[in-house]
Amino acid sequence: MTISIWRYSHLVLAISSFLLLTLASVSGIILSFDPVLQKTQPYRVANFDQISLAETLPVLKKEYLEISELSVDANQFVTLKGTDMDGKNVSAYIDPLTAKVLGKPEKKTAFFQWVTTLHRSLFLHETGRFFIGITAFLLFLIATSGTVLILQRQRGIKHFFKKIVKESFAQYYHVVLGRLLLIPILIISCSGTYLSLVRFNVIHEKKISHKIDFDSLKEAPEVKLTDFSIFKKTKLSDVQSVEFPFSEDVEDYFLLKLKDREIVVNQFTGEVIDEIPYPLTTMMATLSLDLHTGRTNILWALVLALASANILFFIYSGFAITLNRRKNRIKNKFKSDKSQYIILIGSENGSTFKYANALHEQILKSGATSYVGELNTYTVYPKAEHIIILTATYGLGNPPTNAGKFLALLEKKPQLQPVNFSVLGFGSHAYPDFCKFAYEVNNHLSLQKWAVPLTEIHTVNDKSPDDFKLWLDVWSQKSGLPINIAPELLASKPKRLKQLSVISKTEISHEDGAFLIRLKPAGRTTFTSGDLLAIYPANDYRERQYSIGRVAQDVQLSVKLHNNGLGSGFLYNLQPGDTIKARIIGNSHFHFPKKASAVIMISNGTGIAPFLGMIAQNTRNVPCHLYCGFRGASSFELYQKGMDSHIAQQRLTKLNVAYSREQEKQYVKDLLHRDGFFIAKTLKENGVIMICGSLAMQQNVTEFLETICQSENDKSLSFYQSHNQVLMDCY
Numbered sequence: 028m029t030i031s032i033w034r035y036s037h038l039v040l041a042i043s044s045f046l047l048l049t050l051a052s053v054s055g056i057i058l059s060f061d062p063v064l065q066k067t068q069p070y071r072v073a074n075f076d077q078i079s080l081a082e083t084l085p086v087l088k089k090e091y092l093e094i095s096e097l098s099v100d101a102n103q104f105v106t107l108k109g110t111d112m113d114g115k116n117v118s119a120y121i122d123p124l125t126a127k128v129l130g131k132p133e134k135k136t137a138f139f140q141w142v143t144t145l146h147r148s149l150f151l152h153e154t155g156r157f158f159i160g161i162t163a164f165l166l167f168l169i170a171t172s173g174t175v176l177i178l179q180r181q182r183g184i185k186h187f188f189k190k191i192v193k194e195s196f197a198q199y200y201h202v203v204l205g206r207l208l209l210i211p212i213l214i215i216s217c218s219g220t221y222l223s224l225v226r227f228n229v230i231h232e233k234k235i236s237h238k239i240d241f242d243s244l245k246e247a248p249e250v251k252l253t254d255f256s257i258f259k260k261t262k263l264s265d266v267q268s269v270e271f272p273f274s275e276d277v278e279d280y281f282l283l284k285l286k287d288r289e290i291v292v293n294q295f296t297g298e299v300i301d302e303i304p305y306p307l308t309t310m311m312a313t314l315s316l317d318l319h320t321g322r323t324n325i326l327w328a329l330v331l332a333l334a335s336a337n338i339l340f341f342i343y344s345g346f347a348i349t350l351n352r353r354k355n356r357i358k359n360k361f362k363s364d365k366s367q368y369i370i371l372i373g374s375e376n377g378s379t380f381k382y383a384n385a386l387h388e389q390i391l392k393s394g395a396t397s398y399v400g401e402l403n404t405y406t407v408y409p410k411a412e413h414i415i416i417l418t419a420t421y422g423l424g425n426p427p428t429n430a431g432k433f434l435a436l437l438e439k440k441p442q443l444q445p446v447n448f449s450v451l452g453f454g455s456h457a458y459p460d461f462c463k464f465a466y467e468v469n470n471h472l473s474l475q476k477w478a479v480p481l482t483e484i485h486t487v488n489d490k491s492p493d494d495f496k497l498w499l500d501v502w503s504q505k506s507g508l509p510i511n512i513a514p515e516l517l518a519s520k521p522k523r524l525k526q527l528s529v530i531s532k533t534e535i536s537h538e539d540g541a542f543l544i545r546l547k548p549a550g551r552t553t554f555t556s557g558d559l560l561a562i563y564p565a566n567d568y569r570e571r572q573y574s575i576g577r578v579a580q581d582v583q584l585s586v587k588l589h590n591n592g593l594g595s596g597f598l599y600n601l602q603p604g605d606t607i608k609a610r611i612i613g614n615s616h617f618h619f620p621k622k623a624s625a626v627i628m629i630s631n632g633t634g635i636a637p638f639l640g641m642i643a644q645n646t647r648n649v650p651c652h653l654y655c656g657f658r659g660a661s662s663f664e665l666y667q668k669g670m671d672s673h674i675a676q677q678r679l680t681k682l683n684v685a686y687s688r689e690q691e692k693q694y695v696k697d698l699l700h701r702d703g704f705f706i707a708k709t710l711k712e713n714g715v716i717m718i719c720g721s722l723a724m725q726q727n728v729t730e731f732l733e734t735i736c737q738s739e740n741d742k743s744l745s746f747y748q749s750h751n752q753v754l755m756d757c758y
């Protein structure tokens with residue numbers, strides 16, 4: 028609940044300010060180059076920070092007939108206004124040590140003036156300034172609500188800078204850059220807000236006025252300018268300006284405007300007549316201006332440019348995240364206890380929502396009341412006439428995470444009236460337990476007294492819109508609700524595909540055939556071993572994923588050729604030189620650990636693929652132990668040569684191979700039993716175990732690990748899993 032309030036506030040603030048924020052950011056980026064360009068001009072003298080007023084003023088007095096003011100700007104360029112020895116007016120940058128004229132102060136270029144006005148007031152004078160002020164304050168609120176969202180996502184301040192799980196490009200960089208640029212953005216927004224508050228007199232800046240007792244002013248003892256102690260101790264770098272006495276009357280004086288105070292100095296004796304520190308409001312306004320414009324420091328100006336550019340990225344990525352969420356959002360017009368049609372979804376990666384939402388919208392269009400929810404929210408629906416369940420299957424025929432509680436809820440909460448039900452399973456024939464969870468749901472429902480089967484269970488292979496349509500036609504006919512959804516509306520084309528060319532492919536030498544294929548991505552692509560390659564063999568919605576081993580700069584896949592296998596058949600038929608389009612999916616939870624005392628890799632069959640790359644990439648020679656299982660020695664032949672060279676180069680410390688159909692007829696699990704003590708010790712000493720291969724092997728291995736962790740280390744397996752010491756990628 029609280030997360031949605033913060034998220035909602037973050038979104039509302041962003042929507043209400045994004046247009047002005049875009050203008051302010053674009054103009055802000057341009058303006059941050061103004062101080063950079065100014066500072067490259069050659070008017071700042073060497074050792075500026077060391078020069079005192081006692082050194083410079085006498086020199087200037089000697090070289091000029093009259094001086095009215097000396098000022099130092101944010102670039103530390105010194106400007107003199109006065110009259111030269113020929114009686115001509117001077118207003119120029121000067122060298123404070125030699126009094127030489129260095130150049131003429133120039134006005135801002137018309138372009139920078141134009142952008143400054145846009146940035147400050149949108150050319151709308153005070154009204155524009157008001158809106159810009161509000162925008163700065165909204166930016167502050169957006170940054171604050173964003174920080175709270177990151178804190179909630181990371182579960183506390185302690186984990187603020189911990190790894191972010193990459194769900195999508197927009198989400199990942201929105202959070203990562205948000206954390207990085209939080210401070211500059213807070214500074215930009217706070218300083219902008221403060222300057223606006225001062226401008227509109229909400230914060231009142233008190234003017235300084237000096238009270239001078241003119242009767243007490245003395246002309247003696249006359250002291251030379253070089254000996255004025257206040258001039259001696261005041262450095263030019265602390266000065267904003269020095270106003271010179273108008274005449275030689277004792278009532279005229281030097282007025283020093285420093286960074287933090289104003290000082291009135293007797294022109295004859297050098298005595299400090301009056302000294303008033305600036306009020307806090309003035310100091311804050313100067314600091315805000317320095318921080319908001321970057322005028323005092325090139326590096327800070329560049330940070331401001333970067334932060335402003337990132338505000339533009341946040342606007343883009345924020346909207347991309349929202350649109351993505353809205354796409355799969357559940358939109359309910361009617362409450363569940365008022366609806367005739369109840370659609371319940373079991374989904375892990377969200378694609379099933381699209382089908383459920385399409386059905387829901389069509390039912391609503393027909394004039395009936397419909398409600399969509401997740402399977403875990405199952406309850407009693409007093410007005411329900413139909414329950415329609417659309418669910419995916421994961422793991423070894425397991426429910427998706429939003430459906431894990433459904434079967435228990437079903438037993439606990441019987442419906443009070445007879446309700447028709449229909450189950451549609453989403454799955455893939457690439458997995459041995461095709462749509463298993465959907466079948467379980469269907470079986471359990473059939474046993475409920477209140478449940479009336481409306482259709483047979485149907486299944487959708489690989490998100491096929493045509494399969495969905497087959498079920499929809501039957502359901503529509505049986506329910507008497509005429510509903511039509513064109514399959515084209517549901518078919519989504521894969522996006523952001525990269526071109527890869529085939530470098531080499533091995534042949535299959537035995538009936539248990541696996542082959543290695545190496546592909547080179549076109550252009551620069553960042554990926555590493557453990558990432559996934561998604562291919563679209565039929566150039567449609569059907570996707571097949573393979574674990575990548577990165578070898579040199581290439582993608583290497585180890586693929587088992589299945590009879591009529593869509594993906595494996597497609598890859599096997601490729602020839603060197605052919606090109607394919609595919610998507611590389613980052614899989615950061617299964618990368619070779621950056622820090623580990625040792626790594627134990629466990630695989631069976633083609634699960635060895637990512638490890639082949641990781642071992643080849645192990646140039647730091649982290650101790651690596653590979654436990655891999657195959658049917659027979661001929662299956663391992665494909666990898667044997669590579670392994671020998673890795674051992675010779677110490678990239679692999681020890682190789683352990685189990686053959687299930689030959690020699691001792693062992694499984695990987697048996698090798699692990701043999702080395703149980705070593706495995707427990709590796710975990711205890713901060714080593715990492717990586718598992719890749721079939722889910723059945725994963726189940727066996729995790730059972731063994733649970734036992735050995737308890738008996739040897741007195742810890743549960745989940746302890747090591749939560750410390751990223753046991754990483755799995757099984758299918």
Ligand SMILES: Cc1cc2nc3c(=O)[nH]c(=O)nc-3n(C[C@H](O)[C@H](O)[C@H](O)COP(=O)(O)O)c2cc1C
Nearest residue numbers: 374375376377378379419420422454455458461462
């Ligand atoms: C890691 C993984 C495991 C899967 N396991 C199974 C499975 O055991 N049985 C099955 O029929 N489909 C399996 N599938 C396929 C999904 O159920 C199918 O793609 C479904 O349409 C995904 O729906 P969702 O995007 O709503 O989660 C699996 C998919 C993945 C990525």
